[in-house]
Amino acid sequence: MEELHSVPAWKETLVTRIIQICGYSSILFVILILYFLLSEGLPALWKADLNSLFSTRWYPTESYFGIWPLIFGSLFVTLGAGLVSVPLGIGTAVYISEVAPSWTKEILKPLVELLAGLPSVVLGFLGIQVLVPFMRRFFDLPTGLTALSGAILLGMISIPTMVSVAEDALNTVPKSYREASMALGATRWQTIWGVTLPAAKSGVITAVLLGMGRAMGETMAVMMVTGNAPVMPQGLQTIILPIRTMTATIASEMGEVAAGSVHYSVLFLIGIILFIISLVVNVVAFTLTSRKTTRSERLLS
Amino acid sequence: MIDHQTQTKPPIISAEDLCIFYGNFRAVKNVDMKIVPNQITAIIGPSGCGKSTVLRSFNRMNDFIPNCHVTGKITFHGHNIYDEDVDPVQVRQKIGMVFQKPNPFPKSIFDNVAWGLKINGMKGDLSEPVEQALKQAALWDEVKDHLKKSGLSLSGGQQQRLCIARALAVKPDIILMDEPCSALDPIATLKIEDLMRELSKDYTIIIVTHNMQQAARASDYTAFFTMDSDRAGVMVEYGETSHIFTNPQDKRTEDYITGRYG
Ligand SMILES: Nc1ncnc2c1ncn2[C@@H]1O[C@H](COP(=O)(O)OP(=O)(O)OP(=O)(O)O)[C@@H](O)[C@H]1O
Ligand SMILES: [Mg+2]
Secondary structure (H helix, E strand, C coil): CCHHHCCCHHHHHHHHHHHHHHHHHHHHHHHHHHHHHHHHHCCHHHHCCHHHHCCCCEEHHHCEECCHHHHHHHHHHHHHHHHHHHHHHHHHHHHHHHHCCHHHHHHHHHHHHHHHCCCHHHHHHHHHHHHHHHHHHHHCCCCCCCHHHHHHHHHHHHHHHHHHHHHHHHHCCCHHHHHHHHHCCCCHHHHHHHHHHHHCHHHHHHHHHHHHHHHHHCCHHHHHHCECCCCCCCCHHHHHCCECCHHHHHHHHHHHCCCCCHHHHHHHHHHHHHHHHHHHHHHHHHHHHHHHHHHHHHHHC | CHHHHHHHCCCCEEEEEEEEEECCEEEEEEEEEEECCCCEEEEECCCCCCHHHHHHHCCCHHHHCCCEEEEEEEEECCEECCCCCCCHHHHHHHEEEECCCCCCCCCEHHHHHHHHHHHCCCCCCCHHHHHHHHHHCCCHHHHCCCCCCEHHHCCHHHHHHHHHHHHHHCCCCEEEEECCCCCCCHHHHHHHHHHHHHHCCCCEEEEECCCHHHHHHHCCEEEEEEECCCCCEEEEEEEEHHHHHHCCCCHHHHHHHCCCCC
């Protein structure tokens, strides 16, 4: 009986406490960051004139703090990136998981992981050296630093993330589903589209949102190829004009503002907006994926 | 005796000199087997003797196993299903399969059954054929009020009948069943056996089973497989179930069915 209690109770308590502290500290960090962000950013709402904030002109040296062009810029390149990365990313994931012979799979999988870990500055280089000149020649523009370049580059950057998460999701679909479908006389494509992808739906949605999240938060690469002009959209041609994102604005201007100035507060306000957008995306992702599990759990019980 | 009548009926599917390889390993050799239409044929034999391998070769499910290949012939409707010009997808539409572990899709009960219809190009209101398939599988009364519930929410036995309904919906000629009751309790097992009996009026059924009583009870014909000295599966004896169980011709068959195997 003695041996059964040979681990002293205080050791257990100690371990529990340490783990508790780790858990609480991450909560604390989030709260601190949030507090910092809010306390630096919210004053912008009364320090800068609201009319100026919600105008369409961003020209801080003349006290024009219109954030619309920046919000628009970010949304534009992110959604544009999504148009590039979702079909390509999901397509690649399907290819790797469902179609590729095993030797190809073994080469492609680590390659994708490698790409996902590539610093975005490196891809920015590629963008400047290859993509931007191409855009300039292709559309015959004065500059290839355009919204479209940013969208394409961000699409490329978010593809590996999307592929690796979506591929994992597809891999967790039991082989028996595919067999059942094929045994009914479904073709491989019908099986992928009608059985495998729906079965992996929540994981695939997560993959898309993570990829888009990566695109939204990306700073360096997008700064290097979009030309950074905070302009409002004027019709379709906007896609081949320079644009500027929220992240690029913060990164390029934060270094040269005086702490506590209006400009400084507005930059933090932009940070708050970015934070809210990513929060919304996360909440949507969470409800989309968890609603599904609770529904099936309810049925299983 | 029915023997003479049914034996003279042309077989619906037959294997001739069938050998199946996994890479260099010959898992099954020289099987000759004529399946009688509208009868239940049981395949029995010790574990690893190639029963599943043979069964899967009947609807080309082995195509999905890399480096599995087949020699010999399997003739179905006068065609060798392994001929170059045969589309395996069409073979599988005519020869359905029910697996050892119930494997409904993570979709609603309705969609599980409707899936096979959809891939066959059926459009519009599918509730009629879905209902029919569920009735044939003796599941309709249990699920008719919650067709929208997930197929995974059913019990194991119900899930297996759902899988049978799903296979029936595409109107195959033959249904292959690989140990369909091994994950079920005795009552659910009996239900499936009754169902098989009912279905054999319209379908030809080939079932792999480890359960000797099940083969004796539920099948019309029995094939006994065992492993040869080179570990390849061979068919030892094949005939009417009553003959195989009461009057086996081969010593190995006798040993196996009386439980003296190994
Ligand atoms: N995918 C595979 N790759 C390589 N060898 C295989 C594969 N599947 C089966 N085999 C081999 O083929 C032989 C027959 O296997 P099979 O699954 O057909 O046996 P079985 O009679 O169905 O056995 P059980 O009663 O245990 O289900 C075995 O020696 C097995 O190891
Ligand atoms: Mg088997």
